[in-house]
Amino acid sequence: MTFYLFISSLTADSIRLIQKYLLKEKHLNFITKIYKNGLLAAIIFAVIIIGSVYGMNHIELTEYNLTTDKIDNESYSILFVSDVHYGTIQDTQLVKDSILKMNKLKPDIIVLGGDIVDERTTKEEMQEIFEEFGKLNSTYGTYYIFGNHDRQPYSTDYENGNRTFTDSDLNQSIEENGIKILNDDKITINNDIVLVGRSDAAWEDSVNRIDVDEILNESDLSKYLIVLDHQAVEDEENAKEDIDLQLSGHTHGGQMFPYGMMYDLTGRLNYGEYEFGDMKQIISSGLTGWGWPMRNEAKCEYVLININ
Known part of the structure; x- marks a missing residue:
């Protein structure tokens, strides 16, 4: 201020x-x-x-169109939603209304890109948001990766100094609503697309994680390979592994000036579409934000990616 x-x-x-x-x-x-x-x-x-x-109370659809020669006679649409931080700084009804709009897109694949909840989300709100996302219809299902806030690791952000739900509560709520967790795991969709869901990198890759090539293992590299990573890290390494697309969130597009500008000036990935060789990287600014109930950089968004 x-x-x-x-x-x-x-x-x-x-x-x-x-x-x-x-x-x-x-x-x-x-x-x-x-x-x-x-x-x-x-x-x-x-x-x-x-x-x-x-800006914090206005949510828009952002659309990307990608092409590939790895998929024959098929097109796929991916709905990507990240950084909801449900029940904290944005009207929950606005989030629910946005989910209704998402359902009208009729995507083939849905990806929840982490930080759907955080330290200030109550157990009831956590259960509510995954129930809402569980109502979304898609051809090949909904997939979830963890962000740095979902499992409430930051005690300084708690309302009362204690976690409001356990890891078991969180996993159960996600899975009982038909959402599959990908945590350093992969899944092949329709023999065309391989989704690789990464564990969270903590503070910008400050923890050691297994490499993407270990997760892919014997996967057919001729398929369209998508890495889902909450934070926009390991982009150059993923490009060398012949990954076609990486989807991330976390940055909120800066959210409040001048944070986004500082990201850009320091050469860090912030928001939008990037290229690393043949790999595309898309970073969403998120459905909500964090901390202050305001936004004047990037926008609140959900993303539709058309792969043709």
């Missing part, structure tokens, strides 16, 4: 200087009055905050 107050004041100063030395229009003299009493900066600050609140 202090940063946005500074930005608002700096913008107000800039507008005042432009009006005074460049425009010199008499009918713009009101700018001088509202600038001197601080109202101009307050208006700019209010616009930033209102726009950010709107």
Whole structure:
């Protein structure tokens, strides 16, 4: 908030200087009055905050179209949803309404990309969101990978200092709603696509995980290979393993300026579509966000990927 107050004041100063030395229009003299009493900066600050609140409460569909010569006579659509953080900072009814819209897409495959719940999600809310996602219809099923928040590892984020559900509660709720967990595991779909679901990389690959080639093992590399990894890591390594597509979330597209810009300036993957040789990488900004109930970078989204 202090940063946005500074930005608002700096913008107000800039507008005042432009009006005074460049425009010199008499009918713009009101700018001088509202600038001197601080109202101009307050208006700019209010616009930033209102726009950010709107950003967190407006969910859109983002669509990608990919082509491959690995699949004959078939097209597949994948619905990818990540970073819901259910029951924390976004209206739960808005999430439910979005799930109804997702169902109308009639995807072939559904992927839940981690952080569907977090430390502030109650057990009842956790059960509720997986029941909602369990209602989604698809041709080949719904698959789930863990994010860094799902199993509530960060005690500093607890409402009351304790976990609200156990790993067993979480796994049971996921599986009893017909959702398959892929945790360093793979599944072949219709003899065309291999989904490789990764365990979470903790703090940006700070834990040792088994390699993708160990998970693939004897899998036919002529199939369309998709790696599902909550965090956008090991991209170059995956490209060398002939992976065709990697799907990730975690970054929230920055969510609040200037975090996304900082990601971009430091060369880290942030949001959108990237290429590593023949491999495509798509990073979703997530259905919700985390922490503050505001968003002014990227957007709240669910993703549809068409593979033709």
